[in-house]
Amino acid sequence: MKTNNRLMKFPGLADVHVHLRVPGGEQKEDYRTGSAAALAGGFTTLMAMPNTNPPITTVEGWQAAQEKAANESLCDVALFMGVSMSSIENLPELGKFAPALKLYMDLTFGDLRIEGMDNLERIAELWPRGKVLALHAEGESVRTGLKLAEKFHRRVHFCHISRKDEIEWIAAAKAQGLPVTCEVTPHHLFLTEADAVRLGSLGDMRPRLASQSDVDALWAHINTTIDCVASDHAPHTLAEKQAMLNPPPGVPGLESTLPLLLNAAAEKRISYERIISLLSTNPRRIYSLPEQPDTWVEIDPDESYEFPDHALYTKCAWSPFLGMHIKGRILRVVLRGKEVARDGLVHDFAR
Numbered sequence: 263m264k265t266n267n268r269l270m271k272f273p274g275l276a277d278v279h280v281h282l283r284v285p286g287g288e289q290k291e292d293y294r295t296g297s298a299a300a301l302a303g304g305f306t307t308l309m310a311m312p313n314t315n316p317p318i319t320t321v322e323g324w325q326a327a328q329e330k331a332a333n334e335s336l337c338d339v340a341l342f343m344g345v346s347m348s349s350i351e352n353l354p355e356l357g358k359f360a361p362a363l364k365l366y367m368d369l370t371f372g373d374l375r376i377e378g379m380d381n382l383e384r385i386a387e388l389w390p391r392g393k394v395l396a397l398h399a400e401g402e403s404v405r406t407g408l409k410l411a412e413k414f415h416r417r418v419h420f421c422h423i424s425r426k427d428e429i430e431w432i433a434a435a436k437a438q439g440l441p442v443t444c445e446v447t448p449h450h451l452f453l454t455e456a457d458a459v460r461l462g463s464l465g466d467m468r469p470r471l472a473s474q475s476d477v478d479a480l481w482a483h484i485n486t487t488i489d490c491v492a493s494d495h496a497p498h499t500l501a502e503k504q505a506m507l508n509p510p511p512g513v514p515g516l517e518s519t520l521p522l523l524l525n526a527a528a529e530k531r532i533s534y535e536r537i538i539s540l541l542s543t544n545p546r547r548i549y550s551l552p553e554q555p556d557t558w559v560e561i562d563p564d565e566s567y568e569f570p571d572h573a574l575y576t577k578c579a580w581s582p583f584l585g586m587h588i589k590g591r592i593l594r595v596v597l598r599g600k601e602v603a604r605d606g607l608v609h610d611f612a613r
């Protein structure tokens with residue numbers, strides 16, 4: 263339903279936290295489907311996480327994946343480096359290649375969890391100061407991450423902050439002048455633990471959905487402490503999610519992030535200008551992402567529809583936000599002067 267022709271033009275968006283599942287999880291996603299989902303959702307730049315199978319912890323592994331990503335993706339994709347207990351001493355060398363390091367301090371899958379203060383400090387010391395150290399830190403680990411930023415005078419970025427106390431600790435650290443930044447996910451902004459009950463395994467991710475007071479705290483910091491919104495796009499097939507035994511945590515988000523925020527803007531919970539800061543200006547600055555000239559997203563802020571407005575491009579083909587009423591639609595995406603998507607159709611993608 264179109265109410266008028268007020269159109270908006272956003273710069274190309276950057277999602278700095280996605281899982282594209284290459285190598286080793288191509289049944290869930292690959293560079294082609296993940297980048298098509300990005301374009302359908304208004305993102306022209308992605309930063310992909312290294313907890314693949316095998317994880318990306320070597321120069322050779324990173325270069326091979328980065329080359330494959332460049333060849334197969336429909337938008338720009340940069341890959342994080344990962345670090346395991348056995349690759350810590352290689353960080354100065356690895357830091358010559360990858361733009362940022364992802365460090366898992368808390369529960370995750372694979373071999374990338376780092377334990378012990380000695381190891382954490384060694385990583386904070388060895389990873390180049392000019393490059394971002396991004397942390398998966400929950401609860402007390404956030405405080406440990408803040409200590410690392412302080413002790414080593416280095417940039418630390420906190421991924422998917424989801425709890426009231428965590429965002430308040432980060433706000434206090436920023437007020438003290440520590441060089442820290444943080445992101446929140448749309449699922450932690452728009453869903454609570456009540457939705458987790460309703461959605462079952464389809465609402466299970468790490469960090470888990472939180473209480474209403476946690477969600478309220480994130481919204482209270484949306485114009486101040488929070489630097490970016492990142493989707494933590496973590497696709498798993500429906501069969502995997504609906505398995506009786508140990509369904510894997512994670513939800514897709516590339517195609518729902520901008521629609522959810524546009525809808526929040528239509529409800530006057532956030533400004534359109536702030537959405538641009540959270541999804542483009544700030545993530546591009548934090549990660550020093552290259553400019554994309556003649557790149558923009560055309561939006562009709564007044565058009566209403568039921569999510570999604572197109573057949574999803576993510577290979578997993580589901581979303582925890584199915585059926586949600588959204589006001590604010592992505593009309594067109596232009597990347598380096600070329601129209602790459604229109605009305606939910608990604609041009610260079612044959613299904």
Ligand SMILES: [Zn+2]
Binds near residue numbers: 279311494
């Ligand atoms: Zn993640």
